[in-house]
Every structure is written in structure tokens, then in C-alpha cells.
Amino acid sequence: xxxxxxxxxxxxxxxxxxxxxxxxxxxxxxxxxxxxxxxxxxxxxxxxxxxxxxxxxxxxxxxxxxxxxxxxxxxxxxxxxxxxxxxxxxxxxxxxxxxxxxxxxxxxxxxxxxxxxxxxxxxxxxxxxxxxxxxxxxxxxxxxxxxxxxxxxxxxxxxxxxxxxxxxxxxxxxxxxxxxxxxxxxxxxxxxxxxxxxxxxxxxxxxxxxxxxxxxxxxxxxxxxxxxxxxxxxxxxxxxxxxxxxxxxxxxxxxxxxxxxxxxxxxxxxxxxxxxxxxxxxxxxxxxxxxxxxxxxxxxxxxxxxxxxxxxxxxxxxxxxxxxxxxxxxxxxxxxxxxxxxxxxxxxxxxxxxxxxxxxxxxxxxxxxxxxxxxxxxxxxxxxxxxxxxxxxxxxxxxxxxxx
Amino acid sequence: xxxxxxxxxxxxxxxxxxxxxxxxxxxxxxxxxxxxxxxxxxxxxxxxxxxxxxxxxxxxxxxxxxxxxxxxxxxxxxxxxxxxxxxxxxxxxxxxxxxxxxxxxxxxxxxxxxxxxxxxxxxxxxxxxxxxxxxxxxxxxxxxxxxxxxxxxxxxxxxxxxxxxxxxxxxxxxxxxxxxxxxxxxxxxxxxxxxxxxxxxxxxxxxxxxxxxxxxxxxxxxxxxxxxxxxxxxxxxxxxxxxxxxxxxxxxxxxxxxxxxxxxxxxxxxxxxxxxxxxxxxxxxxxxxxxxxxxxxxxxxxxxxxxxxxxxxxxxxxxxxxxxxxxxxxxxxxxxxxxxxxxxxxxxxxxxxxxxxxxxxxxxxxxxxxxxxxxxxxxxxxxxxxxxxxxxxxxxxxxxxxxx
Numbered sequence: 001x002x003x004x005x006x007x008x009x010x011x012x013x014x015x016x017x018x019x020x021x022x023x024x025x026x027x028x029x030x031x032x033x034x035x036x037x038x039x040x041x042x043x044x045x046x047x048x049x050x051x052x053x054x055x056x057x058x059x060x061x062x063x064x065x066x067x068x069x070x071x072x073x074x075x076x077x078x079x080x081x082x083x084x085x086x087x088x089x090x091x092x093x094x095x096x097x098x099x100x101x102x103x104x105x106x107x108x109x110x111x112x113x114x115x116x117x118x119x120x121x122x123x124x125x126x127x128x129x130x131x132x133x134x135x136x137x138x139x140x141x142x143x144x145x146x147x148x149x150x151x152x153x154x155x156x157x158x159x160x161x162x163x164x165x166x167x168x169x170x171x172x173x174x175x176x177x178x179x180x181x182x183x184x185x186x187x188x189x190x191x192x193x194x195x196x197x198x199x200x201x202x203x204x205x206x207x208x209x210x211x212x213x214x215x216x217x218x219x220x221x222x223x224x225x226x227x228x229x230x231x232x233x234x235x236x237x238x239x240x241x242x243x244x245x246x247x248x249x250x251x252x253x254x255x256x257x258x259x260x261x262x263x264x265x266x267x268x269x270x271x272x273x274x275x276x277x278x279x280x281x282x283x284x285x286x287x288x289x290x291x292x293x294x295x296x297x298x299x300x301x302x303x304x305x306x307x308x309x310x311x312x313x314x315x316x317x318x319x320x321x322x323x324x325x326x327x328x329x330x331x332x333x334x335x336x337x338x339x340x341x342x343x344x345x346x347x348x349x350x351x352x353x354x355x356x357x358x359x360x361x362x363x364x365x366x367x368x369x370x371x372x373x374x375x376x377x378x379x380x381x382x383x384x385x386x387x388x389x390x391x392x393x394x395x396x397x398x399x400x401x402x403x404x
Numbered sequence: 405x406x407x408x409x410x411x412x413x414x415x416x417x418x419x420x421x422x423x424x425x426x427x428x429x430x431x432x433x434x435x436x437x438x439x440x441x442x443x444x445x446x447x448x449x450x451x452x453x454x455x456x457x458x459x460x461x462x463x464x465x466x467x468x469x470x471x472x473x474x475x476x477x478x479x480x481x482x483x484x485x486x487x488x489x490x491x492x493x494x495x496x497x498x499x500x501x502x503x504x505x506x507x508x509x510x511x512x513x514x515x516x517x518x519x520x521x522x523x524x525x526x527x528x529x530x531x532x533x534x535x536x537x538x539x540x541x542x543x544x545x546x547x548x549x550x551x552x553x554x555x556x557x558x559x560x561x562x563x564x565x566x567x568x569x570x571x572x573x574x575x576x577x578x579x580x581x582x583x584x585x586x587x588x589x590x591x592x593x594x595x596x597x598x599x600x601x602x603x604x605x606x607x608x609x610x611x612x613x614x615x616x617x618x619x620x621x622x623x624x625x626x627x628x629x630x631x632x633x634x635x636x637x638x639x640x641x642x643x644x645x646x647x648x649x650x651x652x653x654x655x656x657x658x659x660x661x662x663x664x665x666x667x668x669x670x671x672x673x674x675x676x677x678x679x680x681x682x683x684x685x686x687x688x689x690x691x692x693x694x695x696x697x698x699x700x701x702x703x704x705x706x707x708x709x710x711x712x713x714x715x716x717x718x719x720x721x722x723x724x725x726x727x728x729x730x731x732x733x734x735x736x737x738x739x740x741x742x743x744x745x746x747x748x749x750x751x752x753x754x755x756x757x758x759x760x761x762x763x764x765x766x767x768x769x770x771x772x773x774x775x776x777x778x779x780x781x782x783x784x785x786x787x788x789x790x791x792x793x794x795x796x797x798x799x800x801x802x803x804x805x806x807x808x
Contacts, residue, residue, distance in 0.1 A: 051728040052727065052736045081721065083757060084757045115719075119758075222626065222705070223708045223722070224729040302627055303803070307799070310800060310804045311803070318520070321628075321629065353486050391800055391803075395707075395711070396714060396797050
């Protein structure tokens with residue numbers, strides 16, 4: 001497996017584009033994106049568990065019920081959530097898209113991201129659809145990635161190449177993250193494509209299996225969004241023997257998928273609203289994987305630890321504190337904690353108590369942009385990783401007046 | 405019932421003091437407090453549910469096992485938590501205190517608050533104990549309230565007077581709050597005293613019953629502390645007929661207790677780290693009280709809503725979002741939301757959807773220091789209130805480098 005360029009259009013037969021349609025006032029910002037497969041494709045998806053669900057999710061879920069889709073239309077600048085006419089607008093987006101691409105509305109997945117509770121007009125979308133569709137290209141991933149950004153500061157795309165049944169396959173995707181990021185059995189917006197041939201059932205199995213240890217382990221601010229979804233399209237253009245069950249090929253596919261989703265998790269967490277640092281909490285020695293996940297997520301969700309990391313302060317007591325309220329019955333007297341980064345590693349707590357360490361050395365390690373918090377529980381073989389970011393002045397600034 | 409001055413020494417027979425003993429370097433800051441009853445007293449307490457528990461909690465729990473105590477010693481500047489010699493130090497504090505007051509170490513409750521994982525020396529405490537004890541006075545509540553402050557910006561004390569069996573009784577207390585505030589079946593540090601005569605069993609019943617709707621409904625930052633506790637001492641100096649069961653007197657006692665604890669909750673939330681505003685979320689129409697509590701707490705814990713309130717931004721979509729991930733099976737299409745303050749009230753969401761409202765008027769309301777977020781669920785009779793604060797630049801500043 002190797003990393004390649006091309007993002008969501010790295011896979012054969014996929015085209016993308018992103019334009020400024022006028023949903024946002026800022027003309028320099030693309031706000032409408034389209035992804036298209038030139039042939040029929042299987043589709044799998046996972047959705048937010050928030051009871052408040054954006055209208056686009058409800059429409060997408062219905063359209064993907066048969067495990068098939070050929071296009072994804074997504075706007076930023078407005079979440080189309082908690083609006084009386086939300087379903088009508090989301091269906092309208094699919095219809096406009098289907099007309100432009102000469103496919104059925106049921107073959108279109110729709111997503112929206114932005115402010116909740118402000119009416120979304122179809123007008124700019126209708127007006128822009130012609131240009132959006134005619135501009136679809138094999139090089140359109142970057143434009144599509146830009147079109148779905150909200151407070152993101154960098155576009156997020158990644159792709160890999162791997163071999164299935166002697167055929168070279170590709171899997172890639174784009175994501176938007178930044179705020180209201182605390183997925184739970186679902187995620188932020190992520191659109192993935194692959195040219196591997198895989199049945200819709202196995203595609204869904206692969207995606208659902210993967211998110212538990214990837215997107216569901218990311219938190220920027222503890223707020224589970226109303227519009228989270230991940231969609232994975234597979235069009236079989238690589239002509240490998242179709243994956244229809246478990247086995248070597250399915251494992252290879254899962255590995256490729258995981259390398260793409262982990263890369264996107266790191267990008268989403270590292271570009272969390274206002275973030276200056278990516279935090280990665282690696283828990284090992286837990287009683288089981290579920291316990292490891294709960295502990296890792298509790299640590300990266302702690303506002304106090306996040307603020308300490310912003311200040312490059314080795315305040316490990318806050319790590320212990322977060323472990324203690326994680327809900328997992330941990331023997332807190334057996335916990336080891338270390339911090340590490342490109343500058344090295346430093347142990348700060350052993351068997352639940354502080355040890356002598358050089359504050360100067362800890363500072364040097366914590367001043368880096370990517371920090372690993374290593375927690376060892378000495379109880380079993382459970383391991384998990386969670387991704388988050390520091391809590392900064394800019395998070396407050398961005399969210400203190402997001403709507404205006 | 406009426407509010408009176410005197411805080412933790414408003415009740416007859418209680419004395420308090422607070423001094424700078426040298427646990428903190430800042431000589432202007434008191435760091436050691438003492439509360440003392442001149443006669444035997446019943447004692448009730450509730451403690452943090454964090455699995456990482458400060459050594460002082462473990463010692464206090466043992467000392468209060470018989471439902472009796474006469475003194476509370478508390479230092480700030482060091483939590484005495486996750487230290488190898490923590491229990492020994494906490495026991496030492498009780499011993500020094502008992503010697504100075506000529507009581508038994510088992511009659512002393514001990515508490516510590518501050519940084520986790522840094523050794524606490526008994527030396528400054530031993531050196532300061534004489535002055536601390538000899539300075540005990542009926543006017544010492546303010547000094548004691550100052551001695552337990554960490555990042556608190558204002559001292560927190562309150563007291564009320566009420567009548568039981570024809571006798572005037574008093575109940576008052578002091579609290580420290582500010583950060584790592586997200587109590588769960590327990591609280592931050594709160595010391596309460598009363599001169600009412602009430603059996604230890606009923607005292608504990610009153611306290612445990614009260615915290616579920618008061619301190620457990622406060623959150624500053626979602627971090628449940630390792631050192632939370634509330635202690636309530638009752639010395640019977642008011643000479644009312646002792647309360648030994650439910651009835652009119654117990655109800656009157658509960659009402660007095662509740663008025664003091666709610667006042668302290670509001671002080672703690674309003675003085676949350678970096679806070680510029682007190683947020684009060686009042687949920688009504690829930691299926692039951694438990695549902696109302698979960699929804700209210702989810703709303704005041706949302707980082708996004710907290711940041712919006714800092715910016716006086718009527719971003720009600722974040723209220724809906726937090727209700728949606730609260731874990732309560734709410735009909736989100738039936739939710740009404742309004743914001744209110746001293747400047748009036750404005751409805752912003754009805755039946756789960758946005759309504760036209762004046763942004764200018766909303767801004768005027770939200771620029772006040774105390775904001776009420778009113779959520780109506782239209783499902784039943786359940787009601788609850790939760791208290792929190794806004795998320796500000798100063799929260800990040802305070803916690804970015806707390807230890808140095």
C-alpha cells in the first residue's frame with residue numbers, strides 16, 4: 001500500500017468539483033461541492049447519533065437504503081437543520097443534481113454543513129449547478145475539499161493505492177472537521193471513494209467496523225454534531241474480483257480504508273477550531289479495547305488537559321483526573337503516564353504517583369505541534385488511540401460569534 | 405426564612421479562621437482555613453465519584469464514619485492527590501489540628517485543593533497551626549472563605565436564618581469553585597454549618613437529597629474533580645427539638661439548606677474560571693425530573709454554546725444540538741427555546757424550528773451578566789435547573805499554565 005495524490009478522485013471513474021455558488025457571502029470561498037462516479041457504485045454510510053438530525057441525513061439515508069449511489073452533493077455555510085422546509089430543500093438539491101448529471105435523484109447523497117436553523121435557499125444551488133456539473137474533473141478533489149470547509153483552515157484529502165486480486169485499486173477521500181466534533185457511532189463529514197469492487201454489504205461492514213476505532217475516537221470540543229456523516233462509494237472500476245465476504249482481500253481493503261481514515265482523523269483533530277496542536281492519546285494495557293477507548297477519549301476531551309497542552313504544561317494530574325472520571329473501573333494506583341513528541345519522550349507519572357522529571361525537558365517536548373499522551377494501565381491487552389487538539393484563545397474567538 | 409450575614413460562622417457555636425501559612429508562595433493569599441464547633445456536632449458529607457480520590461477525602465470519610473465531627477481543616481495551593489505519602493500527610497493535618505483544638509483527630513475533617521501530584525509538606529501547616537487556632541473567631545468566615553480559594557476571583561459565603569420548633573436556627577457556608585467543576589453525586593469544596601439540632605442520619609439524608617438538584621447540576625468545564633466534597637456540620641446550639649425523622653421541621657430544614665446551596669451554586673458557576681457570565685438553564689415539560697436534569701446539564705456543558713454566550717450570540721442551534729446528544733429520548737420537533745436576562749426575554753425557537761426574532765434585541769438580552777436559557781419540552785411535568793458559565797479567553801489563559 002502506498003500514499004498517492006488525488007484525494008476523492010484518486011479512484012478510477014470518480015470526478016469532483018467545488019464552486020462558489022453564493023450560499024456564503026464571501027465570494028472567495030467555495031461553498032458547493034460535487035462528487036460523481038461515471039458508472040454505478042455501491043454506497044455505505046454512517047450517521048450522527050444526535051437526535052437532532054439535519055434534513056440532508058434523513059434524505060441521504062433514504063436514498064442509500066438500496067446500498068447504491070453515484071453522486072454526493074454538499075454545501076457549506078448552512079446546515080439545513082431545524083428548518084421547517086429542510087427535507088424539501090434537501091430533496092431539491094438531489095433533484096437539481098440528478099438533472100444535471102442525468103441520473104436518478106435516488107442515486108444522489110446530500111450533505112450540508114454550517115449554521116443550524118437558518119433557511120437554506122435552493123436558488124444559488126440551482127443557479128450554480130450547471131457550472132458545478134460541467135466543471136467535474138479527475139483533478140477536482142481539491143476544489144471539492146475546499147467547498148465543504150467551514151472553519152477549517154486547511155483542506156483535508158488523502159488517498160492510497162493497494163492491490164486486490166492482482167489489480168491495483170485506489171481509495172481516497174476528503175473531510176471537513178474543525179468544530180462540533182465529537183462523533184459517536186458516526187462522524188463529521190467525510191466522503192470516501194474507491195474503485196475496488198466490493199459488495200454493498202461488505203462495503204458497509206468495512207465502514208462500520210472502521211469508524212469505531214477512527215472517527216469515533218476524535219473529539220475537538222465534545223459537541224456531537226447534528227449533520228455528521230461518512231459516505232463511502234465503491235464503483236469497481238479497478239476490475240478486481242468483487243469482494244463478497246471476509247478473507248484476504250477484505251482485510252487488505254480494510255487496511256487501505258483504515259490508513260485513509262486515520263490520516264483524516266489526524267487532519268481533523270489537528271485542524272480543530274483554534275487548535276495549535278494535535279493531541280494523540282494512546283492507551284495500552286487496558287482490560288479490553290472498549291475500556292481503552294473510553295479512557296483515551298476521556299483524556300483528549302478534558303478541557304483542562306487541552307488548555308494545559310496549549311500552554312505546553314506537563315500537568316499530568318489532569319490526565320489522571322480524566323482517567324478517574326472516564327467511567328472505566330481502572331486501578332488508578334497502577335497508571336503510568338508519559339508525554340512524547342518529535343523531541344523525545346518523558347515519563348511523568350508511574351503507578352499513579354508523580355515522579356521527578358525535568359520541567360524544562362517536558363516543556364521542550366510539549367512545545368511541538370504533535371503531542372502523544374501515553375497511558376499504560378497494566379490490566380490487560382486492550383489498546384486504543386484517540387485524537388484531539390488543544391483548547392486555545394482562538395477556539396473561543398471562532399465560536400464567540402460564529403454566525404455574524 | 406431570611407438571608408443573614410456570617411457565612412460559615414452564622415450558626416451559633418461555630419468559629420472560623422484563615423491564614424497564609426506558606427503553602428502558596430504568594431504571601432498576600434491565605435492558604436489554610438479552619439472551621440470549629442465549640443461543642444460536639446453531627447456531620448454529613450458527600451464526595452466526588454472520580455476514581456482518583458484525593459488522600460484528604462479518604463481520611464475524612466473514615467473520620468466521619470460515625471456521623472460526627474467538630475472541625476474542618478482545609479488548605480489551598482496543593483490537592484494532596486496522587487502523592488505516595490498523601491494519606492500520612494492528611495492524617496498529619498488532622499493530628500496537628502486536633503492537638504491545637506484539644507479534640508480527637510477523628511473529630512477533624514480534612515480537605516485540600518490545588519495542583520494534583522505535587523508533594524505537600526506538613527511544615528508550614530505545623531508552623532501556622534497555633535496562629536490559625538488562636539485566631540478562630542465568630543467573625544472568621546470571610547478569612548476561611550479566602551483560605552480555600554484557588555483560581556476563584558470572589559469569596560463565596562452565604563447564610564440564612566429560619567425557625568424550627570419555635571427556635572431560631574441558622575445555616576450557612578463557604579465554597580470554593582472555579583475550575584475542574586462538574587460534580588457527579590458529589591461536589592466541589594463546600595463547608596456548611598448549622599446550629600439546628602438534627603440527628604446525623606437525617607443530616608446525611610438532607611444533604612444527599614439536596615445535592616442531586618444543586619451542586620450536581622453545576623458545571624464549569626466538564627471535568628469532575630478528584631477532591632470534591634461537601635461537609636455539613638450541625639451542633640444543635642439553637643436548642644430546637646432534635647429532628648429525628650421526616651416531617652414539617654425536616655422540610656423547613658431542607659428548604660433552608662436548599663436556599664444556601666442554590667446560592668452557592670450560582671456563585672460557583674458565575675465565578676467559573678475565566679467566566680464573564682452566569683448561565684442558568686431551566687428545563688420544564690420533561691418526561692420526568694431525571695430527563696430534565698440530563699437535558700439541562702447537557703446544555704450548560706456545551707463548549708460551543710458557552711462560547712456563543714461569551715459572544716452574546718443567540719445561536720440557539722447549539723442548544724438544540726446539545727439537547728439532541730443529551731442521551732434523553734426527547735421529541736426534538738417539540739422543543740421551545742428562549743433566552744432571558746434582566747433586560748427581558750426573547751423566544752428564538754418554537755417546536756424545534758427557528759422563528760423570526762430581532763438579533764438586536766437578543767444581543768441586548770445576552771449582553772447581561774446573568775443569562776437564563778429556557779427549554780420547554782412539552783412531554784410531561786419534569787423540571788430542573790443547571791448552572792454554568794461562558795467559555796472565555798481567560799479560561800484558556802488560566803489553564804494554559806496553571807502550575808507555574
